[in-house]
Amino acid sequence: MPATITPNKTEQERKRRVEDHDNGSGRRPPTDKRTGGGGDNDNWNDRPHGRRGPYERLHRYRMGIFFALASDLMFFVAIVSTFFVNQSTGHFDAYNHYVNEWLPTAVPPILWLNTAVLLLSSITMEIARRNMFRETDVMDEWLGLGKPITRRALPWLSATIALGLLFLAGQWVAWRQLASEHIFFKTNQSSHFFYLITGVHAVHLFLGIAALLAAFTGLYVSRQLENRQILVDSAAWYWHAMGLLWIFLFTLLAFFQ
Amino acid sequence: MNFNQIPNQIPHQKENPVEPTNPVPSSLHPLHYLFTTDHRIIGIQYLILALVSVVIGTILSLLMRIHLVWPDWPLPLHGPILPEDYLALVTIHGTIMLFFVLTTAPQAGFGNLILPAQIGARRMAFPALNAASFWLTASALVTLLSSTFVLGGSAISGWTAYPPLSAIASAGPGQALGMDLWLISIALFAVASTISSINTLTTILRNRCTGMTWERLPLTVWGWFTAALLSILAFSVLLAAILLLLCDRHAGTSFFLPAGNLVNGVLHQGGNGSPLLWLHLFWFFGHPEVYIAILPGMGLTSMLLANFSHRRVFAYRTMIVTTLLIGLLGILLWGHHMFVAGLNPFASSAFSISTMAIALPAAAKVLSWLATIWRSKPRYTTAMLFALGFVSLFLTGGLTGPILAQPILDEYLHNTFFVVAHFHLIMAMAGIFGLYAATYYWFPLLTATRNHPGRLMSEPLGRLHFWCTLAGAYAVFLPMHLTGLAGEPRHYSQLTGIPGPGGSLSPAGQLLTPTLPLNHFITYAAIFLATAQLVFIFNLARSMHKGNFASSNPWQATTLEWHATMNPFPTHPASDTSDISVHRAPGQYQSNKDEVSFLPQWAPVPFEQDKIEDVIDTKPE
Numbered sequence: 031m032p033a034t035i036t037p038n039k040t041e042q043e044r045k046r047r048v049e050d051h052d053n054g055s056g057r058r059p060p061t062d063k064r065t066g067g068g069g070d071n072d073n074w075n076d077r078p079h080g081r082r083g084p085y086e087r088l089h090r091y092r093m094g095i096f097f098a099l100a101s102d103l104m105f106f107v108a109i110v111s112t113f114f115v116n117q118s119t120g121h122f123d124a125y126n127h128y129v130n131e132w133l134p135t136a137v138p139p140i141l142w143l144n145t146a147v148l149l150l151s152s153i154t155m156e157i158a159r160r161n162m163f164r165e166t167d168v169m170d171e172w173l174g175l176g177k178p179i180t181r182r183a184l185p186w187l188s189a190t191i192a193l194g195l196l197f198l199a200g201q202w203v204a205w206r207q208l209a210s211e212h213i214f215f216k217t218n219q220s221s222h223f224f225y226l227i228t229g230v231h232a233v234h235l236f237l238g239i240a241a242l243l244a245a246f247t248g249l250y251v252s253r254q255l256e257n258r259q260i261l262v263d264s265a266a267w268y269w270h271a272m273g274l275l276w277i278f279l280f281t282l283l284a285f286f287q
Numbered sequence: 288m289n290f291n292q293i294p295n296q297i298p299h300q301k302e303n304p305v306e307p308t309n310p311v312p313s314s315l316h317p318l319h320y321l322f323t324t325d326h327r328i329i330g331i332q333y334l335i336l337a338l339v340s341v342v343i344g345t346i347l348s349l350l351m352r353i354h355l356v357w358p359d360w361p362l363p364l365h366g367p368i369l370p371e372d373y374l375a376l377v378t379i380h381g382t383i384m385l386f387f388v389l390t391t392a393p394q395a396g397f398g399n400l401i402l403p404a405q406i407g408a409r410r411m412a413f414p415a416l417n418a419a420s421f422w423l424t425a426s427a428l429v430t431l432l433s434s435t436f437v438l439g440g441s442a443i444s445g446w447t448a449y450p451p452l453s454a455i456a457s458a459g460p461g462q463a464l465g466m467d468l469w470l471i472s473i474a475l476f477a478v479a480s481t482i483s484s485i486n487t488l489t490t491i492l493r494n495r496c497t498g499m500t501w502e503r504l505p506l507t508v509w510g511w512f513t514a515a516l517l518s519i520l521a522f523s524v525l526l527a528a529i530l531l532l533l534c535d536r537h538a539g540t541s542f543f544l545p546a547g548n549l550v551n552g553v554l555h556q557g558g559n560g561s562p563l564l565w566l567h568l569f570w571f572f573g574h575p576e577v578y579i580a581i582l583p584g585m586g587l588t589s590m591l592l593a594n595f596s597h598r599r600v601f602a603y604r605t606m607i608v609t610t611l612l613i614g615l616l617g618i619l620l621w622g623h624h625m626f627v628a629g630l631n632p633f634a635s636s637a638f639s640i641s642t643m644a645i646a647l648p649a650a651a652k653v654l655s656w657l658a659t660i661w662r663s664k665p666r667y668t669t670a671m672l673f674a675l676g677f678v679s680l681f682l683t684g685g686l687t688g689p690i691l692a693q694p695i696l697d698e699y700l701h702n703t704f705f706v707v708a709h710f711h712l713i714m715a716m717a718g719i720f721g722l723y724a725a726t727y728y729w730f731p732l733l734t735a736t737r738n739h740p741g742r743l744m745s746e747p748l749g750r751l752h753f754w755c756t757l758a759g760a761y762a763v764f765l766p767m768h769l770t771g772l773a774g775e776p777r778h779y780s781q782l783t784g785i786p787g788p789g790g791s792l793s794p795a796g797q798l799l800t801p802t803l804p805l806n807h808f809i810t811y812a813a814i815f816l817a818t819a820q821l822v823f824i825f826n827l828a829r830s831m832h833k834g835n836f837a838s839s840n841p842w843q844a845t846t847l848e849w850h851a852t853m854n855p856f857p858t859h860p861a862s863d864t865s866d867i868s869v870h871r872a873p874g875q876y877q878s879n880k881d882e883v884s885f886l887p888q889w890a891p892v893p894f895e896q897d898k899i900e901d902v903i904d905t906k907p908e
Contacts, residue, residue: 090412090493097485101523108527108568112542119561121546131559216539219559226534 091260092267099271102234106275109230110282113223117287134287135220137280138207144200145280151193152273158186159266162259171255180249183262187249190269191242194235201232220287227279231272238272241265324414329421330399331733336425337392340383341719343432345817347380352810356803358781371460373780374443378461379431381446382469386476387428389580389718394518395424395483397583397725398511400733402487404848405505407496407867407889412489416482423479427472434461434468442469445778447569450543450562454535455550467536474529477522484518487511496847498869502604503888505846505873509607510586513614517575517582520618525572528565535560566628570621577714578617582610584721585652585681588674590873591724592656594844595671596663597876597885601655609648609655616645626697635694642692646685653682668842669749673724676757677717683761684713687768702778705771708764716760723756723823730830731837732848742834743841748826752819759816766809770802782806845873845887 120130161167161182170178205225208214215225241264248261320328353360354368354376361367368376403411411417434441443461444453452458453466491512495504504512534540541558543565548555593600600606622630622638630638656678665671687709691697700706727749731741775782776795783800787793792800840849847853850867867889875886 086493090489093493094413094416094485094489097488097519098481101481101485101519104520105523105527108524108571109531112527112531112564112568115564115567116542116560119559119564121559219541222534222540222542226531226540230530 087256088260088263091264095264095267099268102271103275106230106279109227110279113227113282116219116223131219133218133220135208135213135218135224135283136287137224137284138204140200140204140207141280141284144197144204145276147193147200148197148273148276151190151197152270154186154189154193155266155269158183158190159262161186162262168255177253179255180258183258184246184249187242187246187262191239191246194239194242194269198232198235198239201228204228224283227283231276231279234272234275238265238269241268322418324418326399326403326411326414326417329417330396330401332421333391333396333399333424334733336421336428337388337396340387340391340428344380344383344388345820347376347383349813349817351376351380352813354780355782356807356810358784368780370780371440371443374445374459374778375435375441375461375465377778378442378445378469379435382431382473383428384715385446385576385580386473387424387431389714390480390576391424392722393583393718393725394487394511394514394579395420395480397722397729398483398487398515401725401729401848402508402511403490403494404732404850404853405508405846406491406494406499407847407850407853407869408490408494409853410494411486412494413486417486420479420483420486423475423482427475427479430468430472430475434465434472437464437468439463439465442466444469447573448532448565449569450532450535450565451545451548451550451555453565454532454543455548455555456536457553458550467533470529470533474526477526477529480518480522481526484515484522487515488519491515496867496869499847500869502607503869503872504607505586506589506600506603506606506610507583507586507846509610510582510584513610514579514582517579517614517617521572521575521579524568528568528572531568532565563625563628563630566625567621570624571618574621574624575614575617577710578613580714580718581681581721582613584677584718584724585613586610587721587725587728588656588677589652589659590846591670591674591728592659592665592678593874593876594842595668595674596660596665597843598659598663599872599874599876601658602651603872603874605651606655609651612648613645613652616641616648620645623692623697626694627701632694639692639694643689646689649681649685649688653678653685668727669744669746669753670724670728670842672750672753673720673727676753676760677720677724679757680712680717680720680760683765684709684711684717688713700771702776703771704767704775704777707777708767708771711767712760712764716764720756720760723753726827728842729848730834731841734831734834739836740839741837742830743837744830744834745826748822748829752822752826755819755822756816759812759819762812763809763816766805766812770805770809773802774798775802775806840887843885845875845885847888849887850889 117132118130120128123129162179164179164182167178167182170176205228208221208224213221213224215222241261245258245261245265248258252258252261323329350362350368351373354373359367362372365372399411399417403409431441439460439462441461442448442453442465443459444466448466448469452462456463456466491504491508531540531542535543541560543562544555544558544560545562546556546558548558589600589606592598620638620641622634623642626635626638660675687705691700691706691709727744730744733741735741783792783796783803785793785796787796839851842849847867847869853867869888870891871886871888873888875888877884877886
């Protein structure tokens, strides 16, 4: 459960507003209820704009990340559909025989290890993320007792960066192994997809590592707890999504060739 | 009675208003306006970009029309228009109009200017991303336009860029570097639109003010919301398709290239891909794209018709549902673009059914529009006229939809001007009418500064503009149905005058000669339609400096963007601190024989229940 320094009077007043079809029983929309964090008049008026609730900005960024990931999911859906279409597409040769030239690419065994590394990195990331919201530490920071949150989260974040880089190095090794077997991007249809899917996923992980490094820097530089929480939280959700995506992509490459 | 009274005339102030007591220095550095994260200025930037694009796109379309009827006419500084030039005109016209005008202006332009104010938010969720999105869009436009000047000219594949011809550089003059630039431009645009949509969705979901429940959201916001959802889903699929096509062009793959492909005299042996796959991916994006262009206009039309006829929107909740339903069905019917491409006939039937299904929510919308204005006494302002024009064009263009949704009829009509007429009426013209309605309606908000209130556009000029545009739009696109039925094909640079075998007129030429008088008429009408837009440009330029000052709520609107402190460019920044909350759904009007009154969304409830029941039917619909 994330920590909050809870202000009093967070609840909307419940009154009967008959003129608005609200008899006060709490069952009847539409009431003048709180609708979000960023708009006007949501009982946080004594704070400057954009700082109205303890998690207003955090939730906004999280939502942005989720929409971006939904869009990214469609990107991979398109590529995976292409994979299945191309896999089942053949053509008629000069003798009117239907030929399907799909030659499955055997995945290098190191990918299993890489997958384990990526899963492990997701776990360290989640530990780092949860450390950002420990109530006692938040309280300590609020009282001005140093930056215990940074102190706790940094090692886990560093471990995530190291594991992420290890995964990318492992992918590089996998590509080298395939290349040594003379399987390149251009070799055949299946290899197109192997390199394309792993390559595009690696590009996403590079972006993820950039985000992790930004969070790393932020943990050092930023004195505002909220900024640090947002940086780590956003990077974490992105990282988890890339890990989950890799499981699907790896399953596809390993078992659905 | 606490309803505000509506005067009969459009209220405006002739004389200069009183200077605010505490004027804020408005002379910021120009670069501040260029690289700002202020959503209102970004909205203006988008609108300027769209205006530049629409001028270019219109000139290109006129060149096409002129070339079709006077093929020998040499373009000054260029020479005769060759077939590849004509195809480049088709490509750039379509790309510019669809992406940089019909997607950019309603969704990003007015979406930035008006949307936050309509939900009672003072800023958007991600201002920096918003600015980044604009600059990506601008660089996409520059990339697209620069492709004209590279070796071979710009791409000639049409805005759909079908492989295999778009995948092979030797397929035509513009298919080398020009095609690459086209693909890069659209990829940039896809990224920009996705970012912009993330911003829009998060803003709507998280930044609404108190009381702005989902059912009270103006229908324009619902339009922007649904269009942003579609953008999130569709544009990344396009991005993936472009990545695959670039691989086909440069990395030796063959995702879209079939085996034994003879292009321009060269046999391409390798390849085991399918051009149909591109069609699927492209139209999975392309059809939602059409709804991205039109949904904000639909929402605006609903709101404007209610506003000017002083009625509530008929069946408000149903309108919300139909907006979402159009969005949902819009992503399920891409196959109707592929009836003649070699689609499985069973798939064609399925797509035919889903296409006809979308006629239901669309028809519900038209019925609601008609019911809203039925027997009301609307004020026929220019904005209202354009909203009515939207309904008319949407209906006319929409009626040919179920015809084209029949695979068997589409077989004949698909590559003819019938389809050109259909989508220009329902998407291009209706979309542009929505944009004009938005411009005339929101002009006071765009022109307000800290020193003076907003200005109104000239109504007489606006009415002249409307009637000329409406007549021009129908004069151009109705006859195209007829030439299409007569067999006039799309994408052909020259209809007649091409010698066939044996030196006589080609059979196609003989078929099309009877359509020439009608084609001449269409070209004259197109020139008239384009000329009529000069009235608008003049009105815009003149009203920006000399237009009458508008009162704070000149149209008696009930939505929040007309709240004094929600004005994009507020006259009294000091009042910025007052709080805004929403108390009711938009469009609360009451009219009797003598007078009309209205209750804005932001007005607190000043009277008792029995009084409100006298005034408004409070039963939920």
